[in-house]
Amino acid sequence: MGGSSKRNVVALCGSLRDESKTRIVLTEVLEAAQEEGATTELIDLRSYELPSLYATESPTPDAKALQKTVDAADSVLLGTPNYHGSFSGSLKNALDYCGRDEFAGTTVGLVEVAAGDFPGSALMHLRTVARTLHAWTLPTEVAIPNSHSMVGTDGINDEELTSRARKLGRELTIFAGIADYVASTPTPNA
Numbered sequence: 001m002g003g004s005s006k007r008n009v010v011a012l013c014g015s016l017r018d019e020s021k022t023r024i025v026l027t028e029v030l031e032a033a034q035e036e037g038a039t040t041e042l043i044d045l046r047s048y049e050l051p052s053l054y055a056t057e058s059p060t061p062d063a064k065a066l067q068k069t070v071d072a073a074d075s076v077l078l079g080t081p082n083y084h085g086s087f088s089g090s091l092k093n094a095l096d097y098c099g100r101d102e103f104a105g106t107t108v109g110l111v112e113v114a115a116g117d118f119p120g121s122a123l124m125h126l127r128t129v130a131r132t133l134h135a136w137t138l139p140t141e142v143a144i145p146n147s148h149s150m151v152g153t154d155g156i157n158d159e160e161l162t163s164r165a166r167k168l169g170r171e172l173t174i175f176a177g178i179a180d181y182v183a184s185t186p187t188p189n190a
Contacts, residue, residue: 007176009033009169010073012043014080014091015113021151022113025144025165026079028155029111032169033075038176043069045090053096063097070098074176075107076135077168080122081147082114087122095129103133105179109172111142111165113151119143136178140168 011030015022023044030040048062070076078095080087108130112122123141130137142165144150149157156162
């Protein structure tokens with residue numbers, strides 16, 4: 001599936017905080033993707049001017065840049081803090097600017113970072129969004145609880161969670177382009 005061509009893995013960070021735990025976790029996942037042979041890019045939404053969709057009639061150059069980057073990706077990693085049991089408004093707004101044109105057939109990985117001890121609901125919501133956009137969501141997901149103690153400035157402070165994050169990075173590379181593979185596989189006769 002991975003093929004011989006270099007795969008491009010792009011991560012969207014749904015956290016706007018300067019010392020974002022989400023960004024630290026995404027970096028860990030992207031490092032594993034690089035080790036697997038992918039080129040990677042972290043899209044830091046703090047650097048994009050993305051007003052609420054349809055809030056302005058003026059052209060939005062950053063939206064076009066975001067769409068182009070996501071469209072060129074073989075895999076997209078969506079990372080979000082848990083905000084009130086769901087994903088962040090900044091990630092939602094970025095996803096609103098993208099659609100099936102950018103995501104259809106793309107392999108997608110999911111990361112949720114929660115300050116509390118019950119992460120998971122944002123992952124469920126992001127899976128629904130990815131399916132609606134006709135993307136292929138990987139079954140491996142990363143849900144980090146108690147981020148204040150589990151994630152430090154130098155990475156994830158838990159061996160099992162680090163292993164899972166690195167597994168996700170490898171899978172984002174290995175299974176990039178899975179939609180093409182599935183579409184070209186002959187269906188067995190009944």
